[in-house]
Amino acid sequence: MQRSAAWAAAALAALMAMTSEGAQAARLRTPPPPPGTVLLVGEVNVGGVHAGVLELRLDGALQAQVPAGQGPFQIELPATTDAGMVSLDYVAPGLRLRSLLGGRRRLAGLAGSDGRVTPDDEDGLRVSPLSTAVAVLASTVDGVPPATDAAFAAAIRAAWGSDIRVVATALERLAVDPARLPPGVPDGLSLVEDIEAFNAALRADPQLASSPQLVFDPMPVTSVAPDDVRPVRAFAQPHGAPGTPVESNHGLLLEPDGQGALILHGMDHRPKAYSALPDADGALQLLPLQSVPTWVGYSSCRSDPEATGMLVATVLARDLRRHWRGQGVSLWQFGSDIRYEQPDCPDPQPWQERWIELWASPELPRARTHDVPAKLVGRHSLPMTCGVDYPHHLVVEACGRADHVLARDGSGMAHPAGEAPLALTWGREASGAIRFDYGGGRVSRQWLIDAGDGVVQTVAWVGEAELHGYTATGSGHASRVLGAGAAREAAAPAGGRVRAGPRYGGGVH
Numbered sequence: 001m002q003r004s005a006a007w008a009a010a011a012l013a014a015l016m017a018m019t020s021e022g023a024q025a026a027r028l029r030t031p032p033p034p035p036g037t038v039l040l041v042g043e044v045n046v047g048g049v050h051a052g053v054l055e056l057r058l059d060g061a062l063q064a065q066v067p068a069g070q071g072p073f074q075i076e077l078p079a080t081t082d083a084g085m086v087s088l089d090y091v092a093p094g095l096r097l098r099s100l101l102g103g104r105r106r107l108a109g110l111a112g113s114d115g116r117v118t119p120d121d122e123d124g125l126r127v128s129p130l131s132t133a134v135a136v137l138a139s140t141v142d143g144v145p146p147a148t149d150a151a152f153a154a155a156i157r158a159a160w161g162s163d164i165r166v167v168a169t170a171l172e173r174l175a176v177d178p179a180r181l182p183p184g185v186p187d188g189l190s191l192v193e194d195i196e197a198f199n200a201a202l203r204a205d206p207q208l209a210s211s212p213q214l215v216f217d218p219m220p221v222t223s224v225a226p227d228d229v230r231p232v233r234a235f236a237q238p239h240g241a242p243g244t245p246v247e248s249n250h251g252l253l254l255e256p257d258g259q260g261a262l263i264l265h266g267m268d269h270r271p272k273a274y275s276a277l278p279d280a281d282g283a284l285q286l287l288p289l290q291s292v293p294t295w296v297g298y299s300s301c302r303s304d305p306e307a308t309g310m311l312v313a314t315v316l317a318r319d320l321r322r323h324w325r326g327q328g329v330s331l332w333q334f335g336s337d338i339r340y341e342q343p344d345c346p347d348p349q350p351w352q353e354r355w356i357e358l359w360a361s362p363e364l365p366r367a368r369t370h371d372v373p374a375k376l377v378g379r380h381s382l383p384m385t386c387g388v389d390y391p392h393h394l395v396v397e398a399c400g401r402a403d404h405v406l407a408r409d410g411s412g413m414a415h416p417a418g419e420a421p422l423a424l425t426w427g428r429e430a431s432g433a434i435r436f437d438y439g440g441g442r443v444s445r446q447w448l449i450d451a452g453d454g455v456v457q458t459v460a461w462v463g464e465a466e467l468h469g470y471t472a473t474g475s476g477h478a479s480r481v482l483g484a485g486a487a488r489e490a491a492a493p494a495g496g497r498v499r500a501g502p503r504y505g506g507g508v509h
Helices: 002-028 104-110 129-140 149-158 161-176 188-192 195-204 483-487
Strands: 038-044 051-058 061-069 071-077 085-092 095-103 233-235 252-256 261-265 272-278 284-288 294-300 308-325 329-341 351-362 378-390 393-406 411-415 422-428 434-439 442-450 456-467 470-481
Touching: 038 085, 038 104, 051 071, 061 071, 071 104, 095 104, 095 129, 095 149, 095 161, 095 188, 129 149, 129 161, 129 188, 129 308, 149 329, 149 351, 161 188, 161 195, 161 351, 188 195, 252 456, 261 470, 378 442, 378 456, 378 483, 393 456, 393 470
Parallel strands: none
Antiparallel strands: 038 071, 051 061, 051 085, 085 095, 233 252, 233 351, 252 261, 261 272, 272 284, 284 308, 294 308, 308 329, 329 351, 378 393, 378 470, 393 411, 411 422, 422 434, 434 442, 442 456, 456 470
């Protein structure tokens, strides 16, 4: 018995010691060992013939370099506990390209069991004029280079897609023909980093940024499929400065119609239905289910500039290409193939043109914890949409915000300025939208695309209105203010930054 008691006491003491050591270790939280090296496997995509070096940098400090030319490369990201911004610079005579890859810790997390990261994991491993334009705009939109993945994504949302398009197009042309560089400028990156000098160069050589589709269409992209636009895919106007609330009548939104087609809001005065088909190059081809000629205005006749005629456009096809993905945002190319006609002109021969735009697309919050219907019960300031009868077409636009008093049973009242209060019903749709029906054909659907600070948020909206027996729709983005503070309007962030327009192009957009 004494021996058993002694063994029990010893076991209890050992258990208490182990428990104490475990608790102490838990409290100390000793850091994990430094991560191992990561092999970055990518490719340089640029025109012309070049041979140079690829430099890997962490927060601007050189970490490694390897010889490289056009095509594939491999470079090791050294083991380090630092979590700063990783970037790649490709340097060759008359050429310098750049790509921001994001935080070192995130890249290490992307590496699989073989310790490799490829363009399938990280779009920035395609070093190109586009990656360089993205790096330039991300570094200048708020005055400093982004230091984190979140800051990088915020800068992309703040930048103008037209600026990225112009800069990338010019960089590719300068890489193919460095003789187009102004005297004393060593490479295209040095030129585009000086906005005034670059705009002066474009005024002297407008073709430098013309026909951007010839540069963008051949670019490798991340493959997309119809599932990439579910439940919806919103394309937002730029913020102009990170954190600035977005207020815009112009925005695009794609949503499935439940029958296999996609409905596009915001590109035309009425929504259009498209079939969606991925192609071998990774783009999503959108073919209109019904091609309808649309009056777009009056212009000089192509055959006789002294004469003026009606201009009619018919969309033949559209396409989507995804070029970049970051924290909660991606960058897309939206292409349109359009046939134009001037039936009133002396020689009404139709012609075809291709147009491309770049749009940032914020992801819908997965958990939607900020957007549950119960959270909207009470008084809030929400955007309103109104139908406008313009000559030749009907348009739905944002018309400010109104206090909404919403009841738990799905009823409510809206109090738009200058109008009588409107009774409404509200609820959630399967796509995640909160739908507001005001009666008389006036409907607004809103998807949360930026939870903001939990009070001021950004939503994508699609509005409908009936005018003269016709239904018009529109799409855009607006801020909404939740809770008891709804009386305050969504203002610019601290510091009074104003949303600026495009800065690159010198009128060559």
